[in-house]
Amino acid sequence: MIRFLLRRLGLALGTLLVLSFIVHFMVDLAIDPLDDLRQSTAGNKAELIARREAMLMLDQPWLTRYWSWLSGFLQGDPGYAWRTAQPVVDVMGSAIAASVTLIFASTILALLLGIMIGIVSALRQYTAFDYSITFVSFVLYSLPVFWVAVLLKQFMAIGLNDFLNAPALNIPLTVGISIVAGLFWAGALGGDLRRKLAIFGIGAGITAGMWIFILYSGWLNTPAIGLIGLAILGLGTALVVTLMFAGINNKRALYSALTTAVVGLALYYPLQWLFYLYEMNMAWMMGLLVVAILMAMGIGWLWGGPDRGVSMRGAVIVGIVMSFLMYIDRIMQVYPYFFRHTLIKGRPVATIGASTPNLTGDFWLMQLDRFMHLLLPTIALVLISFASYTRYQRGSMLEVMSQDYIRTARAKGLPERVVITRHALRNALMPLASIIPVDLVSLIGGAVITETIFGWHGMGKMFIDSLKGSEIDPVMAYVMLTGALAILANLAADLLYAVLDPRIRVNA
């Protein structure tokens, strides 16, 4: 195992080195740092050119420049952006955080959505639902990300902000959304005609009801999940998780999940006090999450029974969901203040940058601000990339469902739920491990465009600006960082694969 890792790591470093060599050569050839001087009409043009050539070592062979860059890079100095004389490290510091947030948020969302919809689509193969999902994913696939991003920025954001300022019921829109929601649930859950009609009615009704409630209760002005919302969502999650992974007949698993939800509810007010008394930060959040997971595990363990593992797993999922909901709830509580803030001016959905400049406030306010900035770029990236996960997961699931061992599982008398969640799902998720790194790379590419459009000072924008401005050092820093990220992702995928698939022996 160690040998395998070392070998792969060595290979990765070699790849990075070759990559730097090739890209440095290409970029060096492509950029023209003397462009502006060449067109200048200044009297000392020749002198200026000579001075810049000396500064950028343009009078020396390319290999010398590469060597100078590489030795600097290896010693921890990735150079500087010569136009502003800013060291690359300074430029990159904040850029990395911004880009990584965007990329990870989009990847995770796209993955979750893509996998779920792909699986449901596969299970409903050859139905109208399947065909619609296929069609929609083809359309999303063909959308250029820059077009979507511009559309979101120039069209959606304005509409959304106007709406948030003066929420009003738009009847055709409400009806339309309700019908689509009803159709979606009816198609996804399936069954005979009567069942489908019932699901359609319930789905559309709940959607419409929720929407009307949100509009008329003034929820949009003071959004919150609240204790009641938390109770409904938490207990619902407990039921669904049990149904999916243990079967509703497994009473101990059900009780573990429900207990976790109830404990979470009981902790709601104490937590509000905690948030009130102490200044929060990310470390606190992580710590609280760990506590929640440990508590959930404890609850599952105490209910125990023969299937302790199953009970604990269900409880932990419920615990994580509850924690997340409470986090969201607390963030929502600062929304009214945020909305009225002088820097926000009643336009909460942000279209420029990764955060509002000069905005100061507590942890929750900053979280909300970041979230509002992340919203549109993330939607743009998710829309583009989740379609490919859907298609891939659908194909992989169909492949697995036609395997002999699925037939064996059915022949054993396992309920279809177990056949799918236990026997099909794990096998169908394995091939995904190999496409996630590839998709991550194309998502990074998409981020270049999104960042440019939404004015994020991220890595992608830095790359574009530096390439335009003929600054090679930041470009190389971007290339090395992206390359390292992709290689790490590949390595992680390999390891994941080895963990998931017992047939693979890591013996290289």
Place this chain on the structure above:
Amino acid sequence: MSKPQEVGLDGAIRLSRRIGDGDIKRGDTILEVRDLGVKFWVNGEWFDAADEVNYELKAGEVLAIVGESGSGKTQSSMSLIGLLPSNGRAVGSAKLKGTELIGLSGTRLREVRGNEIAVIFQEPMTALNPVYTVGFQIAETLRTHFVMAPAQAKARAIDLMRLVEIPDPEGSFDKFPHQLSGGQRQRIMIAQSLACDPKLLIADEPTTALDVTVQAEILKLMRELRERVDAAIILITHDMGVVADMADRIIVMKDGRVVEHGTSDQIFNDPQHPYTKALLAAVPHLGTTATDFAPALKVSLVREGDTPIPLGPGDAGATAALLMEDVTIEYPKQGRRPAFRAAKNINLRVDPGRVVGLVGESGSGKTTIGRAAVALLPVVEGTLHVAGRDITHATNADLYPFRRDVGIVFQDPGSSLNPRLPVGESIGEPLFLHEKLRGKELSDRVEALLDSVELPRAMRNRYPHELSGGQRQRIGIARALALEPKLLIADEPTSALDVSVQARVLQLFSDLQERYGFACLFISHDLAVVEMLSSQIAVMKDGVLVEVGPTPEIVNNPKHPYTQRLLSAVPVPDPAEQKKRRELRDAIIESQHLVS
């Protein structure tokens, strides 16, 4: 131990309802099938895969459903537990202890599956989920139908694994399917099917994917189990030998219909329907040596210890068509996968006009020898002569004239013809390349070759996927014979074919051999087939030859223990004779302490 309940099911509460009242006794009628049919919806019309199937089954009885591929034998049985492909539908009636099975769905169907009716599938590698341990998969079945704690299920699963003679059941519980051998995997399948003490077991070609010696062990196990459990067994198979070994009653199916139904004795000794007669006649029968000319080799050469078998004497004055002297063959190293030595120190000769059979089980290296003989694999040690030409270290250019002298027929007729070429072009390719034939001449020769393998000339314009397996294999033979080679390698040419087709192809093959007089290395796992054709047999195991001798000697008087085991393992399609052979076989298995 007389029933599986006694190994741990006592006290466990059944989750799933049982059908009928209480336990079954031997002789109770369990299953009544009336006018059962299976239909498939293909391109807008219903296609009958099985029709009007009628039978009854008693507890403790083994019913064999026999037929060739496409006869509907599998589908009619799978319809009992609703396991048809999504475009299939069952019609008619099948009652298990009075409860209708056809049309069951939801919970009722799940309560029958695994609980009342269990299935043993053909291919144990793909039928077990690769990502779960075998122990878990057995325990899962138990816990689906019983209220059982994991520890209790594990104990019962280990008992079951012991019942099916898995070595070290406690240790094997946590193994993954890929860590077990094929035979062991099939034992796991059997253990899993017995887990809930079902009333009916459906065994779908349970030994087809296994080697013959492993098959013998599984058959032995199944025979022992049928004494211990009261379940009725439906055995689906195409192998008349297996049927003779196991069955009480037999149903013969053809094209979705039952053509004959009777006791094992009636079917084997007094078949009525012409199809049954033809089927029985087509099965190669071990112990019917037909070779009438005497080979130079009079006695068997047996491997002892690590000394390779020396080269036997050849026909006087003849240049051997194939001569391997101390040959070692390797699969070349690929990337980081090291080279694999598939055959070691082989001494083998095939004289002109002779057929030598090469027998062995999967992985024994017999195919390797065949491929090396046509220079598809490199010889790393020793010398290899084909028709007097040394090709041990020949380069590609040297090989060109050599190619005229050899031909090869592959096992899989589906893969051995280029799917994108009309078969006439495939046949004509050697002529095109070596005799530079074009146009009319080429076309005449192709037609002559088609005539010689008894195919209509019009078939030359067809594509491989339009032909049946037997037709494709005839094309393969025609192509191999196009240049009238001196040596033909036949690598399992009939093992992918149904028996009746196999019989016709073998007949054609021996006619052609007589007509063209080529020397042939006939590679097969099927001793009966080899015996029909060859004057000499070489037995191979783990990359070495263990016994070489004249056919009658090998078949009637095997010397090496492996040859003995191999021979005893082959079931013969005759219940009375098979009974005798079975005893011999079981004695050998016991004495050699073998568990697959």
Place this chain on the structure above:
Amino acid sequence: MTDERPNEEPQLPSEQGTPGIVPGEQLPEPSETTEDATGRGEGIGEAKEVEGLSQGQVVWRRFIRHKGAIFGVVTLGLVALLAISAMGIGPIPGWWLWQDPMKPLTQVNQGVPTLTLPTWLGGPGFEVGEHPFGQDNIGRDNFAAVMAGIKTSLLVMTVLGLTALVIGVTIGSLAGYYRGKLDTFLMRLTDLAITLPVIVLGAVLGRLIGGAPTKFGLPLEVGQWITANMPLLLGFALGMILWPSLARLVRAEFLSLREREFVDSARVAGASDWRIITKHILPNAIGVIIVNTTLLMSAAVVLETALSFLGFGINPPNVSLGALISMNQSAFQTRPWLFWWPGLFIILIALSINFIGDGLRDAFDPRTKRIPSKREMDKALSRISPANAQEVAS
């Protein structure tokens, strides 16, 4: 205790790089070729269906049955026809009034599109007018610009497809057939290719081509030639970075095909390597090649427009749909049509090609079968056996 051979060769994780895919390659659905599964009933009818047809005819039949693919072919054909006939090709002028999309014209109706819907669609009556897609703030005709942009996209896409096809197939087949050093090289190269987003490499190459005339002080004619043939050069350059994905797939196909027995048969018959590659293996890999080249081309359209949007692709005087959107994004509130029309056509082209690719994949995949819905089958069953159908339904 056992005389059986050890089990299958263990699958090593990514023996040669990741078992993954490379950018530009879309919808890599897992698949393996399976022989007909007789005995399980799934093969039944398959033989019947294809009887008496050549492989090409089978593929063609399946393709034209694919509604999406037909939609794609028709749409793409119409779009190409519209753009080429409107703006002309080579020396042949088109029929559209304004042949120069860069020429400022007088504003008609403040630049609002003159295209109106027919009355039965709720419009004031169908009319094309002088500027059906509107005008920009200096009066340039948007229809001419969009049509010119489509022509550029189609050209880039075709050149890119051909470049990637030639290089990818050549290298892929040689690597897959001979393995060895070339194979290792190819795998390392694709390892490199998957570490950087194509858009990043594309931007560098685009910048290289666009900046070359001034940077290297090339003679005026050369500079003009480069500017005039920018789409061609860009397509070629992008093809140079996108071919590894295709090569990788072709290699994989060759690796599996070369182990098939018909290849051994050909070798035993004395066929040369060249003949085996071109006559025996390549025709069997044609499905993979066609499908993936198609998908590569749809990725190309999006890639080219995105690069032009960023300013590293097609620059004036050439027109690109991406550059049009980039130019007009700030005018979204005042002249939204400048944004909608180019976007609509990008999507239309990419969508058509994706559908064609999907249709081709299904057509080449031997396992694709049309399975009717459960209801349809129950209905059909009730016609032949009413009693049972009720049982099934209950």
